[in-house]
Amino acid sequence: MTTPSAPIPNSNTASSSPTISTSSVFNFEDADVTLRSSNGVDFHVHRWPLSKASPFFAALFSLPQAYSTTVGQRITCDMSEDSQTTELLLAFCYPRSLCEEPLLDDITDVERALTLAKKFDLNFVIRPAERALERIAATTPDLVYAMAWRYELSRIVRLAALASLEHPFLPHATTSSFAGVPAEALVQLWGYRMTRVAEAIKPLKDVGLPITWIRQTDIVIGPRLSPEGNTCSCAHVTLSFKDKPEGVSIKGWWWAFVCELVDQLDTFPRDTITLNTRGVLRRAMSIAGDCCVCRDSMAVDALNLTANLLQKEAYRRIKEIPYETPF
Known part of the structure; x- marks a missing residue:
């Protein structure tokens, strides 16, 4: 507990600083103590809520030398806080039935x-x-x-x-x-933004790791062969998903879309971790549009779903980055 050293009880009003005004909120007729702010505003209040709320005031008001005054005389405590801060103090200390x-x-x-x-x-x-x-x-x-x-x-x-x-x-x-x-706090924040976030994000574009944040069956982007017998001309990449751990062939432009979005977060400096899909989506759709099979597929829906789920996964990974403090 803080050792009481301020405010200073003062029963000699002649030696105290002149009062500028009286609080319109904390001005009780039956008050037994006056808190005088540093800018000269008097708060006529009660010792009991202050003592109950604050061990500091409880100790202060228990000091016998502070209250060696005649019966009925109200103690004045000169506060080092201004009137706004003193009013905030009282608002916290008084019960909610008297003030919000x-x-x-x-x-x-x-x-x-x-x-x-x-x-x-x-x-x-x-x-x-x-x-x-x-x-x-x-x-x-x-x-x-x-x-x-x-x-x-x-x-x-x-x-x-x-x-x-x-x-x-x-x-x-x-x-x-x-x-x-301290400088260590700023250095730590810099390192968090520059390296820790990148470390959490990079695995999302590692072709050798299973993709757990989206199912392969969610990616409805057209088969290799259309009903008309046209063959998909797109490059493909083999990826494993949580519902296809053995690996499956996926359109290359879908994987390029994912990697480009991850690169947005893996670039420093950055001012956001919110993915900007506009240009990336346009480029992916342009590649898909060159394929007679993919141009008629549900590519745009699959890419929008991919971006939404990737954003959630990226945020989850970033949120789980430990941030140590010395306290």
């Missing part, structure tokens, strides 16, 4: 919450802060990664690293959010 759980709408609010959790031993604040970071990671994963590393949130570090694959590398690295983030 704070909405951590942006990363600044989350940092306030995590700072309060660390200083005042509010462990229950960690979970809502993590939920907010999960949401924010979709748009600014590098900022979430930096914050999660600084506050030692290993699960969020891994989640942010994964989300960062849909964005350029560290677009906010020069901001103050990265102050205090």
Whole structure:
């Protein structure tokens, strides 16, 4: 537990900083303590919810020297936090019957919450802060990664690293959010994007490995011989599938389609792990169109299904990449 060193109880109001205003939310008539923010806003509140929620306040309020005042006199505690942060602290500490759980709408609010959790031993604040970071990671994963590393949130570090694959590398690295983030954290993220993802993806285009993410029977792309007796002129490759482990001859343009999609993920730098099938699909269909058998087959449906299943398999493999942290 953090040793109480702040806020400072102060019963001598004459020596305290002048009050600018009083909180409109936390202003109870029966309050027995006043928290005065660093910018001079008074919060007239109760000791009991603070003591129950925070071991820090429980220890602080138990110090006899802090409350050697006359009966009925309200203690004033000068806070180092500003009014926004103090109000957030109280909103977390008071029961939900009196106030709703704070909405951590942006990363600044989350940092306030995590700072309060660390200083005042509010462990229950960690979970809502993590939920907010999960949401924010979709748009600014590098900022979430930096914050999660600084506050030692290993699960969020891994989640942010994964989300960062849909964005350029560290677009906010020069901001103050990265102050205090060790170099090892950035080097690890770089290695994850550059090599670990490639290692997970490369087996998807290894002709010697069985294909487990799609069944051969799902690839309806025409036989070698059409009903009219025309022979397929396409190159073929022998591949094994989970439903055809012994191996089966598959159209070469289908396998080229798969390999080209995998190459998108195996290229660095990359700003996304979402497959772009437009050009690849057009090239595959152009090759199939040169064949009198394949041009009339259900090639486009088979290729779209292939791309969808390949995307899911690639994401599954990337998601399973271990991401170690020192905490």
